[in-house]
Amino acid sequence: MASGRRHRARSDGDAAVSDERPVPRSLSPGARIGTLLRSLVVQGSWNYRSMLGSGFGYAMLPGLRDVFGEDRYALERALERHVDHFNAHPYLSGVALGAALRLEADGAGDEAIRRFKVAVRGPLGSLGDGLVWATWLPLVALAALAAYGLGVPGWGSALGFVLVYNVGHLGLRVWGLRVGWESGRDVGAVLAKADLAGQTARLQPWTAGLLGVVLGAWVAGERGLGGLSPVWLVGAALAFGVGVAFGHRAWRPAAVVTVVAVVVLSTWGVLS
Amino acid sequence: MEDVLLLAIVGALLGLDATSVGQFMVSRPLVAGVLAGAVTGGVAVGAGVGAVLELYLLVSFPSGGARFPEGATATVVAVGTASVLAGPAALPLGVTCGLLWGQLAGFSVTAQRKFNGRLVPDPTGVTAAQLSRAHLSAIAVDALRAGVVTGIGLVVARMTVTPLANGWPLDIEESRALLLMGGAVSLGILVNDLGGIRKRGWLVAVGIALGAMGTLL
Numbered sequence: 001m002a003s004g005r006r007h008r009a010r011s012d013g014d015a016a017v018s019d020e021r022p023v024p025r026s027l028s029p030g031a032r033i034g035t036l037l038r039s040l041v042v043q044g045s046w047n048y049r050s051m052l053g054s055g056f057g058y059a060m061l062p063g064l065r066d067v068f069g070e071d072r073y074a075l076e077r078a079l080e081r082h083v084d085h086f087n088a089h090p091y092l093s094g095v096a097l098g099a100a101l102r103l104e105a106d107g108a109g110d111e112a113i114r115r116f117k118v119a120v121r122g123p124l125g126s127l128g129d130g131l132v133w134a135t136w137l138p139l140v141a142l143a144a145l146a147a148y149g150l151g152v153p154g155w156g157s158a159l160g161f162v163l164v165y166n167v168g169h170l171g172l173r174v175w176g177l178r179v180g181w182e183s184g185r186d187v188g189a190v191l192a193k194a195d196l197a198g199q200t201a202r203l204q205p206w207t208a209g210l211l212g213v214v215l216g217a218w219v220a221g222e223r224g225l226g227g228l229s230p231v232w233l234v235g236a237a238l239a240f241g242v243g244v245a246f247g248h249r250a251w252r253p254a255a256v257v258t259v260v261a262v263v264v265l266s267t268w269g270v271l272s
Numbered sequence: 273m274e275d276v277l278l279l280a281i282v283g284a285l286l287g288l289d290a291t292s293v294g295q296f297m298v299s300r301p302l303v304a305g306v307l308a309g310a311v312t313g314g315v316a317v318g319a320g321v322g323a324v325l326e327l328y329l330l331v332s333f334p335s336g337g338a339r340f341p342e343g344a345t346a347t348v349v350a351v352g353t354a355s356v357l358a359g360p361a362a363l364p365l366g367v368t369c370g371l372l373w374g375q376l377a378g379f380s381v382t383a384q385r386k387f388n389g390r391l392v393p394d395p396t397g398v399t400a401a402q403l404s405r406a407h408l409s410a411i412a413v414d415a416l417r418a419g420v421v422t423g424i425g426l427v428v429a430r431m432t433v434t435p436l437a438n439g440w441p442l443d444i445e446e447s448r449a450l451l452l453m454g455g456a457v458s459l460g461i462l463v464n465d466l467g468g469i470r471k472r473g474w475l476v477a478v479g480i481a482l483g484a485m486g487t488l489l
Contacts, residue, residue: 044292045410047388054392058407061400076399083395083403090295133333137297138462141330144302145323150486154319158306165297208472211459212479213486214327218452221487223323225449232449236456243460244469250457251331255371258328258454262368265450266361269439 027066027101027181034062035097036177042093050085052093057083059093063101078104081113088121089128091172096120098180099187106184116185123188127196132172135203140165142210149217149224215240273427278311279352280423286344287418291334291381292411299344301325301370308348312355321350321366324448327455328371331462339378345418346374349425356430361440364447369429377421384410384417 027035038059045054060082068075088096096117103113144161148154183190218224225232242250286307289299297303302322309318329343347370354366388410393402442450466472 040294041292041407041411043295044414045388045392045407046291047385047392047410049389050392050395053395054388054403054407054410057398057403061404076397079398079400079403080395083393083398129333134465137300137333138330141300141302141326145326146483146486148302148319148323149483153316154302154309154323155306155315158303158319158322161300162296162298162303169296204466205472205475208463208466208475209479209482211462211466212476212481213483214479215456215459215476216480216483216485217487218483219480220484223320223448224452226487228445228449232446232453235453236449239453239456240460240463243457244463245460247461247464248331251461254454254457255328258451259368259371261450262364265442266365266433266436266440269441270436272439 027063031062031066032177035059035101036094036174038062039090039094039097039173039177042097043090050083051087052090053082053084053086056086056093056097059097060101063097064104067101067105077110081110082117084114086117086121088124089132091132091169092124092128092176094173094176095180095187095191096124098177098182099184100180102181102184108185112185120188123191127191127200131196131200131203132169135200135207136168137165139203139207139210140168142207142214146210146213146217149214149221151221151223275312275352275355276423276426279308279348279426280419282308282311283345283348283422284415284419286348287342287422288411288415290342290344290418292414295334301329301343301347304344304347305351308351309355312352314351314355317354317362317366318351320363320448321354321370322347324363324367324451324455325350325370325374327452328367328458329374330458331465339382341371341374342377342381342418342421343374345377345422345425346370348422349373349429352422352426353429353433356434357437359437359440360442360444360447361437363444364440364442364451365433365437367451369425369433373421373425373429377418377425380417380421384414387413 038061042052042055042059046052057079064075064078068078082100099120100113100117103116140161144157147160148157179190180187219233220226225236239254242254286299286304289296298307305318305322305325306315309315312318325343325347329341332340332343334340350366350370353369354362357365391410392406463469463472463476
């Protein structure tokens with residue numbers, strides 16, 4: 001780990017804290033691994049008050065120990081900054097973790113660090129939701145469902161899903177922590193260059209195509225409607241149309257109708 | 273009933289994956305179904321139940337502070353219920369239990385988050401030890417919550433639906449078709465999310481043709 005010595009003075013209300021301490025130019029391997037592993041549990045204490053804040057502080061501890069060494073007072077003052085309210089997509093929280101650690105290592109002031117976290121939390125949430133929850137997860141899940149519908153054993157479809165999904169998942173986490181640390185407060189420019197929104201847009205046609213494959217496999221296959229009366233196919237087509245027309249508003253009524261249909265049929269069967 | 277404890281442990285671990293630990297998505301219904309099926313000795317049943325629930329929950333994401341059906345514990349309950357039912361009733365009754373229990377389990381997630389708010393320390397004067405203790409405690413409570421929710425769900429679902437299984441009037445293909453009609457709504461919603469039928473319709477159509485041809489191979 002390379003270290004340099006610089007004057008550290010906080011530009012905020014904590015201006016009295018001015019000291020000389022070695023500031024790491026790079027996190028130690030232990031701190032990097034520790035931060036990465038803790039980022040996996042960043043949502044462990046998710047709550048409506050500070051949201052990701054407490055998990056964010058917990059994940060920063062290995063890095064903060066690297067930055068502040070034996071200075072427990074400075075470490076705990078830094079912790080106060082990071083336990084406060086924060087939210088982001090969990091897979092991209094590493095971007096903010098790395099960048100915030102870099103700001104701490106560079107001796108940025110309390111206010112600057114707080115402003116930085118406020119600035120990045122919205123984009124890291126919306127970019128992650130769009131890329132991961134709305135695109136990558138359905139894409140890989142549809143691929144697994146298509147494989148299952150086409151006759152791949154259930155365990156094989158599930159295993160393939162977990163392996164492929166987590167290549168993207170863990171890759172994003174490792175990349176995020178690295179670019180966050182390397183870019184510090186300039187991480188916004190790196191995120192813009194990475195064009196995560198563009199990646200989302202490029203993946204979406206594949207998701208639509210795979211959705212069609214799932215429909216085709218379930219309509220014609222043995223694990224779907226294949227060989228049944230066309231009435232079932234018409235019903236499925238109408239249900240699909242309801243989903244297209246009404247979007248998410250249709251989900252709960254559809255689930256309720258399914259549950260009611262099963263309960264009515266089974267009760268009728270018992271009584272008759 | 274001895275498998276209830278094992279399934280509750282599986283539910284606890286998968287419940288953790290959903291939000292608190294990792295989010296490797298082993299908590300998704302397709303994977304959770306196979307894992308629960310491995311415990312009950314019926315991987316094929318588990319995969320069948322998991323695939324149908326995956327279709328339903330395809331548009332349900334663990335996003336932000338939203339309340340969503342908890343797929344992991346719901347799937348374990350669904351598979352655990354289906355595993356004790358014989359014949360064509362296993363799939364529809366298992367999936368129905370999963371859909372209902374997913375909603376109830378979603379309330380327990382909300383309660384856990386409120387509890388976490390009281391558990392985590394105030395930022396002012398927080399120490400590393402206090403923070404670590406609170407964070408790890410919240411994870412332990414989440415595991416306990418998911419395990420208890422799964423265990424109770426299994427006991428209640430098995431007691432409730434077992435008497436209904438014998439009268440189920442549809443055969444196994446029709447039962448699956450009935451469930452897939454509800455799942456088709458989720459696929460329609462996803463097309464909507466991806467830009468609508470006008471923008472993505474031709475891609476979906478190409479996919480349908482490929483998928484249908486794939487079943488012939």
